Amino acid sequence: MLDYVTSYLHSSLTPGQAGNWLWALVYILVIFAGVSGIVIVMNWGERKALAHMQVRLGPMRVGPHGLMQPIADAIKLLTKEDIMPSEADKPIFWLAPVWVVMIAFSVFIVVPFGPTHAVTDMNIGILFMLGVSSLGVLGIVMAGWASNSHFPLMGALRSSAQMVSYEIAMGLAVVSAIVMTGLGGIGPYGIGSGAGSGTLSMIGIVQAQAQQHVWFIFKFFPVGLVAFFIFAVAMIAETNRAPFDLPEAESELVAGFHTEYSGLRWSLFMLGEYAGMVAVSSIAITLWLGGWLRPFPSTHGPAINIPFLWEHPEQGVVDFAFSFAPALVMLALAFFSFFNAMRMPKHPLLKIQTIGLYAFGLVLAGVGLILLAPPVRDRIQDIFWFVFKIACFMYLYIWYRATWPRYRFDQLMKVGWKVLLPLGLGVLLVTGIIGLGPEIAAWLKGVV
Amino acid sequence: MADETTSKDQPKPPESKPAAEKPAAPPAAKAAAAPSAKPAGPTPQPWESEMVAKFKARFGSGIREASTYVGQNYMVVDGSIVYEALQLLREDEGFDYCVDITAVHYPKREEQFDLVWILYSFPRNERIRVKTLLKDGASVPSVVAIWSTANWLEREVFDMFGIGFDGHPDLKRILLPDGWKGHPLRKDYPILQQDTEWVKINLGIESGQ
Amino acid sequence: MTDSTKSGFYQETAGPDQTFLDANELVLNMGPQHPSTHGVLRVILRLDGEKVLGTECVIGYLHRGVEKIAENRTYTMFNPYVDRMDYVAAVSNGLGYCLAVEKLLNIEAPPRAAYIRVVLTELNRMASHQLWLGTHALDIGAMTPLFYTFRDREEILKIYEKYCGARLTTHAFRIGGTLYETYDGFEQDVNNFVKFVTPKIGEYEELLTTNRIWVERTKGVGVLSGKDCIDFGVTGPVLRAGGVKWDLRKAQPYSMYDKFDFEIPTGENGDTFDRYIVRIAEMRQSLRIIDQAVNSIPAGPIMAKVPKVMKPAVGEVYVSIEAPKGELGYFVVSDGSTQPYRVRVRPPSFVNLQALDKMVRGALVADVVAVIGTLDIVLGEVDR
Secondary structure, three states: OHHHHHHHHHOOOOHHHHOOHHHHHHHHHHHHHHHHHHHHHHHHHHHHHHHHHOOOOOOOOOOHHHOOHHHHHHHHHHHOOOOOOOOOOHHHHHHHHHHHHHHHHHHHHHOOOOOOOOOOOOOOHHHHHHHHHHOHHHHHHHHHHHOOOHHHHHHHHHHHHHHHHHHHHHHHHHHHHHHHHOOOOOOOOOOOOOOOOOOOOHHHHHHHHHHOOOOOOOOOOOHHHHHHHHHHHHHHHHOOOOOOOHHHOHHHHOOHHHOOOOHHHHHHHHHHHHHHHHHHHHHHHHHHOOOOOOOOOOOOOOEOOEOOOEOOOOOEHHHHHHOOHHHHHHHHHHHHHHHHHHHOOOOHHHHHHHHHHHHHHHHHHHHHHHHHOHHHHHHHHHHHHHHHHHHHHHHHHHHHHHHOOOOOHHHHHHHHHHHHHHHHHHHHHHHHHHHOHHHHHHHHHHHO | OHHHHHHHHOOOOOOOOOOOOOOOOOHHHHHHHOOOOOOOOOOOEEOOOHHHHHHHHHHHHHEEEEEEEOOEEEEEEOHHHHHHHHHHHHHOOOOOEEEEEEEEEOOOOOOOEEEEEEEEEOOOOEEEEEEEEEOOOOEEEOOOOOOOOHHHHHHHHHHHHOOEEEOOOOOOOOOOOOOOOOOOOOOOOOOOHHHHHHHHHHOOOOOOO | OHHHHOOOOOOOOOOOOOOHHHOOOEEEEEOOOOOOOOOOOEEEEEEEOOEEEEEEEEOOOOOOOHHHHHHOOOHHHHHHHHOOOOHHHHHHHHHHHHHHHHHHHOOOOOHHHHHHHHHHHHHHHHHHHHHHHHHHHHHHOOOHHHHHHHHHHHHHHHHHHHHHOOOOOOOOEEOOEEOOOOOOOHHHHHHHHHHHHHHHHHHHHHHHOOOHHHHHHHOOOOOOOHHHHHHHOOOOHHHHHOOOOOOHHHHOOOOOHHHOOOOOOOOOOOOHHHHHHHHHHHHHHHHHHHHHHHOOOOOOOOEOOOOOOOOOOOEEEEEEEEEOOEEEEEEEEEOOOOOOOEEEEEOHHHHHHOOHHHHHOOOEHHHHHHHHHHHOOOHHHHHO
16 A cells, blocks of 8 residues: 555656556645635735726735635635525536536646646647536536526527637647647757657647747747737637626626526636636646746756755756746745835734734745755746746736726627637648648659 | 708807897896895796797797797797697707606696797707696697607606607606506695505505604 | 607517527516616616617616605705706706706806806716716726726815815705805815826726727717707717717806807717717816816805895796706796796706617617616616
8 A cells, every 4th residue: 555655756657647546636636725726816816916907905904915805705605695596497506516616627637737747647638628628618508597597598608609619719729739749840940840749648748848949839930929829819718707708797797697696606606717717827838838847948057066955967057046936936925025014004903914914924935945945946846837827827817807898799709700710720721831841842842 | 960050059149139048147137136035026028039920920829928038938839739830840940959848737727737848959059948738638749750859758747747648659657667656746746645655555554754 | 760769669579670580589687786777777678699679778766756856845955956866966966956046036146156166067077977987988898997087086076075075965056156165275176186187087098098899899889870869869978979069068158158268079970989089078178177267266255145035936947057968957937936836857867868779779788788888877867
């Protein structure tokens, strides 16, 4: 038994590939907790960031700068009365939020947070992700149908139409990235094609980017960038976020498909939505932004060796410098907390808040210090960069929401079918033509 | 339409035009008003204009009165010709904007209701009122076909006074619920009636006050 | 005209707007509790998928019988009630009522009072338009402008609070003039406000005017030409956006508006975008008027000689002003007693709302909220 547990520790495979069910379960639990944690942080972060963009303060009362607000919200939602409309289709009404959450989290099975940090690595990883995540719409349609009310029904209809339209553009963009994995070699236009691995595996895609020394967003510039742009637009539409939040358009459909939901069920929808945002961001990161790779992954610099602090002969000074990033981010946040704690007005009523903020800063500083320790530091690298990129995407989601009005349904369809779809097809064609350029040239020569 | 109005309505109408309603009352009126606590008040003066002459020539005694009161012109016309007169005002005289339709209830009169159309002309920058007297239960032709705006205004008059409008596309209560009893802006509708009735039925008490 | 006047859609069945593929119609009850009907308006939509085949407005949820109340109050006692109609432009309502009763009494407010009235009314027009802009943008999905406009509207409310103690339903004017003298530093406050808010209007525009989604959502939506506006009696910025250069402040000046130099902004297409542009331009014009008025308030009394017990002579008057939403008129009938015999309010929101059906027929559900927003209705005034 112990062997079963320890045998995996020195494996260079994901637990799924190694066939180690126990570690797979551990990974599942850790990822579930981690994604839920991101959702909680996102909850607070969205409210604060949105508030500051809108010249207001956001949550300020529950804990220092509202830090405990997500917890208070969770308690509120859990203790709220559970209302089910009497005319609702009860089993489906019950199933819909569960379904949405299940789907949103299932996707994470193949998301690689590092070379081995995934539950499993499938050879059809990206296909699995797209396939499973598009099942999420079923939950929304179920919710809209089961509520037996007009606003949710319209929200569900909008949602299904929207998903179908944008999945096509999204798929084309993804295919263009997958084609890139098969087009290895260096150089501005990838001459020397056919050297890549050509894979659908999520880990394989990132490794292809590492081997080709380029994030796919910069490959065949600007082809990769356009493909990423298509995906970035489609993924907002897929997750029903502003400016494509038509299925839950507050000012039109009250709350869209979850109008009749409240309390825990409603919070499950929210959890599913935010988890879905993390999931699609993970796809974008994996496909175009180098997954767990740090910026400039192939620049190592001169090799150095510092006893106990840096004992990686194959890596260089640049790696050494980047390895401090996780700790530095945490310490910067800690400094920010201390700075704001000092700026707190000196008022007896704010005493607990000030102390709380100091304590929060201390916790962050403590985490930062732990991250400085070499064993932790080396193991956290991949995960840190992945989560950091997710955080950037989350911030963009918030920013979009604060900036843009909502599209109308026909305009949404127009963007999907008339702009993104042709663009996606074009990108796919151009990727193929550029990638297979030498072969085509050779073939043409043969013909002539 | 737009051109017509933009060009003509901007300059203030010449002072000579009696129709021009001017909130800044002429100095004479101001002086008259100032000191006396119980003013005899201004009285309606006859309203002389080309248009009135034309109307009088056409309708004869159908135009019962045409007067000016504190600079505001109004015409009292007979119920039988009111539709024709309004149509004429809209089509020939350019009163293209129906500002308001309302009524006043005088329970002691034989013709209990004053029905008032307030009209405005963009080309002439002139506002007039057309009034007709109605008996209780009588109805007038609807002017929705002349001014679309009359639709809700007539519904409101019907709702509040119970005056019928013949030919209205959808004459039903507008501000009050469909099951409402009575017409509240009639003078014989006591202000507490509805409240007392409601508390009697729903709370079983005599008065909610 | 015939088609648009048929607002009761239950009678209508087949016709040019039959559903696509003969699908079943969906009847959607928007309101009375809905985030973007601006109060308790209920719009029954007959839908073919997302397309609107017909609407019917059900109003009256906020009906308080203001006109009946007026008949049971004296002229002075009724004055505060009018603030509760269009509560976001309470000062304009008060001005209209005071002017009407003054006309009935045949008195005129002294110049100083008139100037103070102009300053406060134009500030109110700013406030009303700002609130409109924020909520309208929110209806279309842009959250942020709401907070920007509310931040700036706050400064106006502060001036009101300093002037008369109330922020929203101010009851700032009395029949015959104003009750309160300007407080010390009033001119300074108003001048500071003008300086403060001028760049802020540019800020709203930066967020919206060139925003692609905003333009797409508003251009060509809810078109109401000038001709239709006149036919439907629609006034105010909606009429001006339809290209009709008509503003009661110019056409029939009241309260010394003829002393001030300002322009009437107009649009061309009469769509939602034009109405937005017109209202933005009107804010700038209001600032111009405020700037001129506040720096030239003449000295003198603020109250005309008004009898303690008001008993206007028998007669009836109709006085209307250019409220932020359109022509706001008061038809007051006196029977010579201390109480008005009849007060009829001609509410711009009520009349403007009537055009909703024409504007949204054939449009999409999302346009309905955009159009309700662009009409700038206040349900307190629609229902009275």
